[in-house]
Amino acid sequence: MKLIHQLSKETGIPIGTIRFYEKSGLFSGKPKEEVTTNNYVYYDDEVIEKIRFIQMAKAVGFTLSEIKEVIDAWYQRQISTSAQIEVLNRKLIQIDQKINELKAMKKQITLCKTNIENRVTAQ
Amino acid sequence: MKLIHQLSKETGIPIGTIRFYEKSGLFSGKPKEEVTTNNYVYYDDEVIEKIRFIQMAKAVGFTLSEIKEVIDAWYQRQISTSAQIEVLNRKLIQIDQKINELKAMKKQITLCKTNIENRVTAQ
């Protein structure tokens, strides 16, 4: 159970961004019942997993609301099992699309590089 | 040589977005010299290629300025050959990173799906 400062340090995500994600419903911490002098929020390892997933998914162009869909399906927030599976399947299809697009870009860029290199050696 | 309406139809990108991309320096059309009654801008097939590249790159999370870097390297805008190659190499590394992240996500989601399915059949 970590406070926000520690969570930020472990994930590399700024505190402000963590609060923003929490407000966006991507995850939530909770206060410790035994502590009554403050309302500090504690985060468990599940939150770290979620943040790592968010980082990956953002890096490949998913929006926060798309990511929220997956996380909700993942951790079963008020949706049926078949709906969960459907969300995950849709996301898997999108991932394959993205992989294909990346492969196509790779091919295109590699070709372009070859052209540039040949242009140099030909001179 | 197409006018913006045609370009929009062929690429599926809204006219407003095309103008925005052009203003952002991602590509440019040119007026026809022989036409003097208006200042309509015409776009060639190179622009279509660039727009398709933009669509792909955006889908996998590249920003417009990152995309502009590649396009500039691609079409040799005032940078040296070695700088061009460097930009393209950097982009190839980023692409591989994204592919790896997508594969990791795929694994994670597939695992999650399996868990949900097993939970169902176990009942």
Added chain:
DNA sequence: TTAAAGTATGTAGTATACTGTATACTTGTT
């Protein structure tokens, strides 16, 4: 020929995802 459709330009507004600032309270250190 005139009305609809297309084009150019400029400016404002919107959505997403933060980022910063201000205030106030709590905790830890010296």
Added chain:
DNA sequence: AACAAGTATACAGTATACTACATACTTTAA
């Protein structure tokens, strides 16, 4: 005790990427 550091809350501001609107001109079709 007191001062730095951490936490919570709220609200304003910023960057990116559009999207819409207003105006004015040009072209095309009936």
